[in-house]
Amino acid sequence: MIKRILPTVISLFIGFSSYANFDVNANCTQAYKNILSFKLKAAREQIDREKAMHPQNSFTILLDDYYDYFWMLSTESKTDYDRLKDNKSKRLDKLEDEDKSSPYYNFSLAQVNLHWALLHARFGDNSAAGFAIKRAYSQLNDNQKKFPTFLPDDIPLGMVNVALGALPDGALKSVLNLFGIKGSINTGINLLQNVTAHLPQSAYAMYYDEAVFYTTYLQTDVMNDAQAYQKMLQYTAAMDNSSLLKSYIQGYIALRTGHSAEAIRYFEKAPEGAEYQPYPYLNYLAGLARMNVSDKGAANYFNKFLQTNKGVNYIKDAYLHLAWDALLDGNIKRYTAFTQLVKTKGYTYNEKDKRALTEISDPHYQPALLQARLWFDGGLYEKALSVLKAKEADTFTTAHDKAEYHYRLGRIYEALQNDNNALSSYQQAINTGKGTSYYFAPMSALKAGNIYEQRKDSSKAISYYRMAIDFKNHQQENSIEQKAKEGLKRLKK
Structure with missing residues (x-):
């Protein structure tokens, strides 16, 4: 037993x-x-x-x-x-x-x-x-x-x-x-x-x-x-x-x-x-949100983040946004001081901080383009459109600014569900931005591919995705190429 x-x-x-x-x-x-x-x-x-x-x-x-x-x-x-x-x-x-x-x-x-x-x-x-x-x-x-x-x-x-x-x-x-x-x-x-x-x-x-x-x-x-x-x-x-x-x-x-x-x-x-x-990261995010709607208190949140943060990420990007805040206020001296801090403070482990360094290597921002960019990010699409419609592409003198102008218009029109105008603007961004190291042309090709994919126009979508991949030696190359490849995978099923 x-x-x-x-x-x-x-x-x-x-x-x-x-x-x-x-x-x-x-x-x-x-x-x-x-x-x-x-x-x-x-x-x-x-x-x-x-x-x-x-x-x-x-x-x-x-x-x-x-x-x-x-x-x-x-x-x-x-x-x-x-x-x-x-x-x-x-x-x-x-x-x-x-x-x-x-x-x-x-x-x-x-x-x-x-x-x-x-x-x-x-x-x-x-x-x-x-x-x-x-x-x-x-x-x-x-x-x-x-x-x-x-x-x-x-x-x-x-x-x-x-x-x-x-x-x-x-x-x-x-x-x-x-x-x-x-x-x-x-x-x-x-x-x-x-x-x-x-x-x-x-x-x-x-x-x-x-x-x-x-x-x-x-x-x-x-x-x-x-x-x-x-x-x-x-x-x-x-x-x-x-x-x-x-x-x-x-x-x-x-x-x-x-x-x-x-x-x-x-x-x-x-x-x-x-x-x-x-x-502290929440203060950084709150600063971004406030800057996107032109809240004058945005700088306070970036400064609070920088004062309390003990980490290594988003430091350069916080200083970049403080530089933008100064530029939009017309204070070039303060803008220049903050761009120097982007170079000397923080690290580049994070993609946002890497891009911050790239951003300040460009010529001075055109305030109108920067304001449109921020309002677009904040969801204020009509306001972003109005600031760009007050300008003409020919008023910008560099390939960077011309390409960005058309790219920003394309993003805004797409957000407003005006796809025909978006596609036209993206094509102009491709034409003016090709041959440069900026991301406006390849990103416009990717975005155009997205629109044509949504329209079930596979041949044009594939053409634009391939175009996005064919652009080389530009900002955000890996990210854009990967997304274009994912688009091609979807269309080949």
Whole structure:
């Protein structure tokens, strides 16, 4: 009898112990939610309490990594990155000894790899980022095969697919190509939209905010989804108003989709207090939104960002916007001083900061073109059009200014759904900008391709996408070429 019962008892004990190794209990759930709300102090206390009460609960390893990831998002600090990056290998070593029969095993390994892949790329460590993405991608695919109903997998798997599919040529893509890793934008966005729709009614509802975080960002910045703003409003309606992440998502998506006035309101309503992790980046975003609607207080937000920011990104771009503010005020002396700070302050890990350096290498901005650009970004399309219609292309003397004039007109007409005028303006931008190193001509070819694709005129769309690719040695070359190639892929199906 004892011989028959003993194996059963042992198997039950082992099964119970293995299950407890990834115990997503109420305390862990609340800690995770606090991390995503940027309530990092409370989260830290809850994680430490869980470790003391249940030292064998391996889910705390993943929570520690989420904590570091959101800490780094808020600080952007290279010092913190150098201090914390060794945590990745330590956590992976610990997790690899845990319960392999749990869906949280590969999920946790992949999330740690993915968090650090994003951070490595943020600080220019592309080789480390490539290796981490390779591991995460493999672990997520394995987990999906073993546990096809485990919804949380679809969040990082969808995000990785979109990011890999949209990745422009460069150091990171070269590393990933060596591993034979290629993503699919359509596969990724479908995974994210599906999981975002199904999480609230599932046993994994706690992951909803994270799914919204990635889905809204990729719909806006990668997919250029015309409905991105409306979709964001629907997604975030179910999020807690006390979450700083909600305010960030709402403000960022509003800013990126031509709703700067709304973005200002979202940032103004962002929750504040000692319980929240300081997030200087929000002041930078608020400065952008205010500048896009000619709010004279914009400079105050850029200065506040520069005073409180301990990170390495957006410093050059903040000084660039302060230079623009001075130029629009007619203060050339102050404009020149800020352009010097663009050159000497900050770093070039971030694409925005790289472009800031490129921007100031050009001749002085034409205030009318700059004002039209900012109003367009703010969604003030009629005002942007009026400032350009008051000018004629012949009043500009350089190829740069002539090409930009036509390109800006094209963008405005397209936003106003006047596609015929947009196509005419884009063609003029191509004619005046070809042979230069500026992005106006190739970007106009890409935009014209988009319009013809929407019109179902495949032959013309393909022609313009190929034209965009054929332009070489210009600003934003990798990004424009990648988007044109994606357009060709869509049309060849």
